[in-house]
Amino acid sequence: MVGVKHCDLAPTAAVKFFGAGIAACVADLITFPLDTAKVRLQIQGEYKSSEGKKVIRYRGVFGTINTMVKTEGPRSLYNGLVAGLQRQMSFASVRIGLYDSMKQFYTRGTDNAGIGSRLMAGCTTGAMAVAFAQPTDVVKVRFQAQVRGADKKGVKRYNGTMDAYRTIARTEGIRGLWKGCGPNITRNAIVNCSELVTYDIIKDLILNYNIMSGLCLLSFAWAPGTL
Known part of the structure; x- marks a missing residue:
């Protein structure tokens, strides 16, 4: 068996920043229909019939997806995808990619966090x-909530992602693009702590106790061409 070569070169902050954003974009491409279904379920209580009764169009996640495909076409599941990818590239890059840098800031550059x-x-x-x-989150949700093609008057609200940014800023003011920012900050601060801190602690335990080292060496020993 040939010797095992370790690389101790840590990725730079820029690599972590863009790596987190790209990984989040890939995940968003796969899970976006589920996110769209979630938004439709959350807002459906706002719609009312001509008699003033609430209209229940969607029932359950997969029922919502099925209804959207039948009534609006498969592309409706990806309403707001461009804004969603913009969101992930800017949101996840900061949330995940800068975590280690911020941790070093609070520990003043030491490794004892x-x-x-x-x-x-x-x-x-x-x-x-x-x-x-x-x-980007506001625009994404606006597209996801909008019935594909046209609203009740037969006029599209937004002609595209950039048009949505301009329209919201023009009609609702710049602050309109930051609607819901306060609750969202509280929610994501808690989520980020739960996710990243838990991951960070478990990762340190695995590294400190060499839990994976035996498995890594075993897989390397049985790899083709290594014996």
Whole structure:
């Protein structure tokens, strides 16, 4: 068996930043229909019939997807995808990609990060990400909530993603692009702490106790051409 060569060169902050954004975009491409179904289910109580009764069009996640495909076509599941990818590239890059850098900031460059500094780093990057990417989230949800093709008057609200940014800023003011920012910051700060801090602690335990080293060496020994 040939010797095992380790690479101790850590990725730069730029690599982490763009790597997190690209990974999130790939995940968004796969899960976007589920996100669209979630938005439709959340807002359907706002629609009322001519008699003033609430209209229930969607029932369950997969029932919502099935209804949208039948009534609006398969492309409706990806309404707002461009804004969604813009959101992930700006949101996940900050939320995940800058976590290690922010953790070093709170520990003043040392490697001994306690639970407090990890929580602070998670809260900070989660809040920063929302403050930075909220306009993309607003536009994404607007497209997902819009019935594909036209609204009740037969006129499209937005002609495209960039037109949506301009229209919202013009008709609702710049603050309209940051609607819901406060609750979203609170939510994502908590989520970021739960996700990244838990991941960070488990990763350190695996590395400190060499839990995966035996498995890695075993797989390397049985790899083709290594014996």
